[in-house]
Amino acid sequence: MxxxxxxxxxxxxxxxxxxxxxxxxxxxxxxxxxxxxxxxxxxxxxxxxxxxxxxxxxxxxxxxxxxxxxxxxxxxxxxxxxxxxxxxxxxSNIQLPTLDNKADTAKELLKSKVYKVNEYAANYYHENLYKPESKIAQEYIKKRKLTNETLKSFKIGFSGKFDELYKELKKQGFEEKEILESGLVNRNERGQYIDRYRNRLMFPICDVRGKVIAFGGRVLDDSKPKYINSPENVVYSKGRQLFRAKRCKKR
Ligand SMILES: [Zn+2]
Missing domain, CATH: 3.90.580.10 (Zinc finger, CHC2-type domain)
Structure with missing residues (x-):
């Protein structure tokens, strides 16, 4: 290397x-x-x-x-x-020279795409929260007394149905590989793409640089599991990051 x-x-x-x-x-x-x-x-x-x-x-x-x-x-x-x-x-804003190791470059490229997928999804979920069809989430928020300021500063969101996010990501030009790697979408045995998080209150999780690395999703009723989290991937390793990954706070 x-x-x-x-x-x-x-x-x-x-x-x-x-x-x-x-x-x-x-x-x-x-x-x-x-x-x-x-x-x-x-x-x-x-x-x-x-x-x-x-x-x-x-x-x-x-x-x-x-x-x-x-x-x-x-x-x-x-x-x-x-x-x-x-x-x-x-x-510290230091421009590094590029290292041309092919495997590294491919991985870096995938990583940067996954960060983009996550970033896009965080905004998508957040905007979704304010839509009329997200009434169930809005009621939950009211009940939990979460202020609009909290919602905005942690970019709390709401995930939609079946494959809404997948379709949206495709529309944005993201490719299957990076979408699947993000863990936000799964492919079933029949080859269908299904959003991992459906009808859940969404909490983006950030690294120290403020980049979205994962999500936590909470149900709004009594169904199980109450919380699901992103699987490990190129940008997210649970064991190492668990104790310090935090909800994204606008800086
Ligand atoms: Zn020690």
Whole structure:
């Protein structure tokens, strides 16, 4: 695999303070020169996870894990080193040279399409919520006293019937491959495409960059399961992201 130059990696590291980055996942408290918090990599009740702003490294005295900002991201996001560099470069607006590894490029392309599918779906569900045919959802919202501000800021939505989203995505020019990869639509044995979420209140789930990576869908009556979540895919890995994935909040 090709890699980025040491210079650019250094630049990305220097423009992303480790305390800022880790604070997005761990509640840190200053103590002397360092910061401490509960380790996100093992279970503990008292903080043995430390971050050094001077040295730009982290270390856990409980489980021994440690490293720099890239190490932290690869572990917590379940991504590889290159992806961690890309994630931070994007955060600090550093333009990276393109790496031309075919397999990587194809995966990256699929990823970026899935992000687009998710983004589109989040807006689609949200707008759907305000339509007259979504009365059942509007009543539920009233009952739960969710304000319009909350609905807007978390982009809460309502999923439609049978294959409404699928048809809409197709109309937008998305292809089967990326639609299926998003997990928002399934294909049955008869080759029919069916939306995964139907008649559910929809909660988009975002990563730290504010990109929609998954959805949670809640029923409005007593049917089971009460909640369903997106399956794992190229942009969403449950085990790693579960404790930090949050509802999308407009920033
Ligand atoms: Zn630990």
């Amino acid at each position: 090709q890699r980025y130059s040491d210079e650019i990696i250094d630049e990305v590291r220097q423009t992303n303070d480790i305390v800022d980055i880790i604070s997005q996942y761990v509640h840190l408290k200053r103590s002397g020169r360092n910061f401490f918090g509960l380790c996100p990599f093992h279970n503990e009740k008292s903080p043995s996870f430390s971050v050094s702003p001077d040295r730009q490294i982290f270390h856990c005295f409980g489980c021994g894990v440690g490293g720099n900002v890239f190490t932290f991201l690869t572990k917590i996001e379940g991504i590889n080193f290159i992806e961690a560099v890309q994630m931070l470069a994007e955060r």
